[in-house]
Each structure stands twice: as structure tokens, then as C-alpha cells.
Amino acid sequence: MGEFVDELQAIVGGDHVLTDPDMRRSHEVDWTRRYEGTSVAVVRPATTDEVAAVLRCCARAGVAVVAQGGNTGLVGGGVPRGAVPSIVLSMLRFSTLGPVDAEAMQVTVGAGVTMAGWRDHARAAGLDAPVDFAARDSATVGGAIATNAGGSRVLRFGTMRSQVVGVEAVLATGGVVGSLAGLPKETAGVHWPSLLAGSEGTLAVVTRARLRLVPRFDHTVTAFVAVGSVDDAVALLGILRRDVPSLDAAEVVLPAALELVVEHLGRAAPVTTPADGCCVMIDCADSADPTEQLTSALHRAGERGLVVDTAFATDATQRAGLLEFRDRITEAIATVSTAVGSPPLKLDVAVPVSALAELTATAHAAAADDGSQLIGFGHLAEGNLHLNFLDAGDPATIASAVLGRVAELGGTISAEHGIGVAKTPWLHLIRAAEDRAAQQALRAALDPAGILNPGVLAPELRAT
Numbered sequence: 041m042g043e044f045v046d047e048l049q050a051i052v053g054g055d056h057v058l059t060d061p062d063m064r065r066s067h068e069v070d071w072t073r074r075y076e077g078t079s080v081a082v083v084r085p086a087t088t089d090e091v092a093a094v095l096r097c098c099a100r101a102g103v104a105v106v107a108q109g110g111n112t113g114l115v116g117g118g119v120p121r122g123a124v125p126s127i128v129l130s131m132l133r134f135s136t137l138g139p140v141d142a143e144a145m146q147v148t149v150g151a152g153v154t155m156a157g158w159r160d161h162a163r164a165a166g167l168d169a170p171v172d173f174a175a176r177d178s179a180t181v182g183g184a185i186a187t188n189a190g191g192s193r194v195l196r197f198g199t200m201r202s203q204v205v206g207v208e209a210v211l212a213t214g215g216v217v218g219s220l221a222g223l224p225k226e227t228a229g230v231h232w233p234s235l236l237a238g239s240e241g242t243l244a245v246v247t248r249a250r251l252r253l254v255p256r257f258d259h260t261v262t263a264f265v266a267v268g269s270v271d272d273a274v275a276l277l278g279i280l281r282r283d284v285p286s287l288d289a290a291e292v293v294l295p296a297a298l299e300l301v302v303e304h305l306g307r308a309a310p311v312t313t314p315a316d317g318c319c320v321m322i323d324c325a326d327s328a329d330p331t332e333q334l335t336s337a338l339h340r341a342g343e344r345g346l347v348v349d350t351a352f353a354t355d356a357t358q359r360a361g362l363l364e365f366r367d368r369i370t371e372a373i374a375t376v377s378t379a380v381g382s383p384p385l386k387l388d389v390a391v392p393v394s395a396l397a398e399l400t401a402t403a404h405a406a407a408a409d410d411g412s413q414l415i416g417f418g419h420l421a422e423g424n425l426h427l428n429f430l431d432a433g434d435p436a437t438i439a440s441a442v443l444g445r446v447a448e449l450g451g452t453i454s455a456e457h458g459i460g461v462a463k464t465p466w467l468h469l470i471r472a473a474e475d476r477a478a479q480q481a482l483r484a485a486l487d488p489a490g491i492l493n494p495g496v497l498a499p500e501l502r503a504t
């Protein structure tokens with residue numbers, strides 16, 4: 041590998057090829073600490089030409105390439121697996137923020153810009169970013185495109201896929217594809233943003249993206265509402281969607297998740313939740329104060345017996361405090377898991393909202409059978425639950441029971457985190473053999489040497 045490393049150093053400079061194990065370590069272990077492997081080197085290119093040259097070099101040497109942004113992915117797709125020699129291609133030096141085009145409501149940014157960096161840049165120009173989630177300070181635009189990330193604002197603006205109006209990416213062969221023109225209308229063959237959103241680093245490396253911006257709303261109000269059952273949460277969602285045009289987020293938190301985050305934060309619970317119930321965190325944002333809209337809708341929900349308890353926040357400090365009860369659940373899970381020395385089993389599933397209660401019951405039954413603790417929360421409007429099983433005895437059996445039922449309910453085994461390496465054994469539940477074969481053929485056509493993230497999205501390791 042000596043000559044190979046020399047070649048990489050000649051491309052990106054010696055300081056940007058990390059071969060020292062201590063320097064590589066944080067890039068080789070994932071956020072959950074469940075997935076890890078060894079790389080030949082962590083390579084940090086700064087230009088598209090450098091990415092192209094690195095990929096050509098890897099294809100010649102038969103070395104796999106794991107593109108990496110903030111390494112906050114939760115399915116093991118952003119770290120090396122170790123079955124084949126690989127490099128980690130860190131994209132963090134792609135940190136350029138282009139000028140905001142206020143008229144087009146677009147901006148071009150580097151793939152290594154964080155989600156918070158994109159948001160803050162937009163806000164400085166009086167606009168906002170349409171995607172937000174708790175890993176915002178580390179997760180990057182490139183990683184969010186590659187995973188088609190979701191988050192809390194999907195019900196209003198859609199997932200990351202809907203925000204990418206142009207992309208520049210490098211194929212495994214070193215060819216550069218895409219366009220950053222940001223034209224809202226163009227029909228000219230393959231639409232690279234659509235193809236690459238959700239491709240998890242298997243089809244190309246994203247270097248820059250042209251992203252949609254949305255209005256910055258000056259008035260925001262947040263409510264935490266306890267309801268008697270998951271079905272009641274879905275009924276409340278119906279009222280909110282119909283009557284509250286400023287609805288920005290509707291997140292669901294099951295009682296054990298609230299208890300865990302309450303303990304983690306060392307604060308009192310904002311609401312009292314019945315054991316069989318759950319909480320809905322509602323965010324409304326508008327150019328005029330949406331408080332009246334939301335309180336009237338909650339009043340109507342109350343008349344139908346849907347509301348058990350409510351906490352309300354209108355000023356920024358109170359809101360930030362309330363949002364923490366949802367935002368910091370993943371962190372609370374990680375803290376407990378580290379303490380018991382066993383990474384949680386994380387399932388990120390979605391079903392039609394009408395089947396959410398059934399999904400919740402299935403997950404509780406799987407946890408009870410295994411003797412593990414279920415911490416569930418997620419994005420109500422998309423029927424998307426993050427099911428975390430703490431101290432799971434038999435993760436594969438839990439996953440098979442839950443994911444099998446999810447598929448029967450017409451849902452998906454991966455709502456927003458991706459398939460990575462974690463979910464490949466269950467991909468057949470939602471994608472037929474012909475479908476998987478077509479995806480493999482597409483992948484082989486774009487990446488003949490099979491170097492881009494082998495093992496992700498398909499169990500076969502193709503790097504030669």
C-alpha cells in the first residue's frame with residue numbers, strides 16, 4: 041500500500057492523508073459505536089479535481105472508498121467495514137458557502153457544509169433552510185443528500201431530496217456529473233439529484249449542491265401535548281393538518297422516551313402522559329403570530345377528548361427548553377447505552393399513519409419477548425418511528441419481527457436513515473429481486489470496479 045499512499049499524498053498533499061491510527065480513529069467508528077473497521081488512510085480532498093483523481097487512483101488499486109461527512113449516520117454506512125482495503129474520503133474540507141440568491145431562493149454550498157452552517161447562512165440573508173434535525177451541528181449537506189435525510193420539517197417542506205435543485209458529483213471513474221444551474225424546470229435525461237438522493241455513497245461522491253431555501257418565519261410557537269393513545273395522536277394530527285396552515289413539525293414521543301430524556305436533562309417532564317398514551321410536540325411558524333391558530337385547533341381537539349395535558353412555549357428561551365425534550369432523546373439513548381456497554385438496536389421505520397398504533401404494539405411485544413427496553417419517538421406525520429431497543433438480547437430476532445410486520449403494513453424498513461450495512465438483510469422485504477438486480481446493474485454501470493461503499497445497500501462486496 042506504500043505506493044498507493046504516496047499517490048494519494050501527491051494528489052491532496054501529505055497533511056491530508058491520515059495514516060496514523062489515532063488520527064484515523066474518529067473516522068473509523070460510527071456515532072452509535074456499533075460499526076467500525078480499519079482504513080488504509082483517511083483522505084481529505086478540497087477540490088472536485090482532487091476527488092476525481094483520488095477515485096481514479098482507488099479504482100486502479102482496487103481500494104474501496106467510503107465517503108464520509110459528519111459521521112452522524114446511524115446505519116453503519118459511513119465507516120469502513122474492513123472486509124476489503126478501503127479509504128475514508130472525508131468531505132469536510134468542502135466547506136464553501138456560496139452567495140444566497142434571494143430571488144431564486146437558492147444557494148450553492150460545498151458537500152462538507154453542516155446542516156447548521158446551511159441554515160445560519162440562509163438566516164443571515166433573511167431566509168431559512170427547509171431541513172432540520174438534532175445532528176445539525178455535525179451532519180453535512182453531502183451526507184444528508186446521500187441518506188435523503190428527513191427531520192422535523194418534512195411535513196411542510198419534504199425530505200432532503202426535495203431541496204436539491206442541482207448537484208455536482210464525481211463518479212467512481214473520475215467523471216464529473218450534474219449541474220449547479222438550479223433551474224426549476226429542465227428535462228434533459230437523468231436528473232442527478234433524484235438519482236443520488238438516498239444512494240448512500242454507492243453511485244457517486246457529492247462535492248457541491250444547489251439547495252432550495254424557504255422563508256424565515258419570525259413567529260414560532262411550540263406545544264407539547266399529552267394524548268391518551270397513539271390513535272389519538274393520529275386524530276390530533278388530522279386536526280392540525282386541516283386547521284393549522286403554519287404547522288411546521290409534529291413529532292411523537294412515547295412515554296419511555298420522555299422519561300429517559302427527562303432523566304438525561306435533569307428537568308421535570310413538561311406534561312403528564314398516561315402509560316398507554318404518548319406526547320406530540322407541535323411546532324408552528326409563520327410571518328404572523330400563529331398562537332391563536334394552534335390554541336383554537338387544540339381547543340377543538342380537547343372537545344373531542346383528544347388532549348390530556350399541554351405545555352406551551354412562545355418565547356425563544358421557553359421554546360428552546362421545550363424542544364430539548366424531543367431533540368435530545370437520541371443523545372440520551374447514546375448516554376445510557378454507553379453506560380451499559382451495549383449499543384442500542386436502532387430501527388427507523390415508517391408505516392401509513394393509520395397503522396402507527398399497530399406498529400407501536402408490535403414493537404412493544406418484540407421488546408417484551410426479548411426483555412429489552414423500547415425507547416420510541418419520531419416524526420408523526422410521516423408515520424416514522426425511531427424504535428430503539430436498549431440492552432437487546434437478540435437484535436436480529438427483534439429486527440425480523442418488527443421489520444416483517446412493517447412490510448406487511450405497507451411500510452418501509454428505512455424511513456430516513458438509509459439501509460447502510462445495518463438493514464441489508466431485510467431489504468428483500470420491501471424491494472423485489474428484479475428491483476434489487478436493476479439497482480445492482482445501475483451501480484455496476486457507474487462503478488465498474490465496485491469501489492464505492494461496497495457492502496452498503498447490498499451485502500455483496502464487489503471491490504476487486
Ligand SMILES: Cc1cc2nc3c(=O)[nH]c(=O)nc-3n(C[C@H](O)[C@H](O)[C@H](O)COP(=O)(O)OP(=O)(O)OC[C@H]3O[C@@H](n4cnc5c(N)ncnc54)[C@H](O)[C@@H]3O)c2cc1C
Nearest residue numbers: 109110111112113117118173180182183184189190241246
Ligand atoms: C442525534 C442524531 C439525530 C439524528 N436525527 C436525524 C433525523 O431526524 N433525520 C434524519 O434523516 N437523520 C437523522 N440522523 C442521522 C444522520 O444525522 C443523517 O443520516 C445525516 O444525513 C448524516 O449526515 P453525515 O454528514 O453525518 O453523513 P455520514 O454519517 O458521514 O454518512 C452517511 C452516509 O452518506 C454517505 N456520504 C456522506 N457524505 C457523502 C458525499 N459527500 N457524497 C456521497 N456520499 C456521502 C456515506 O458514505 C454514508 O453512506 C440523526 C443522527 C444523530 C446522531
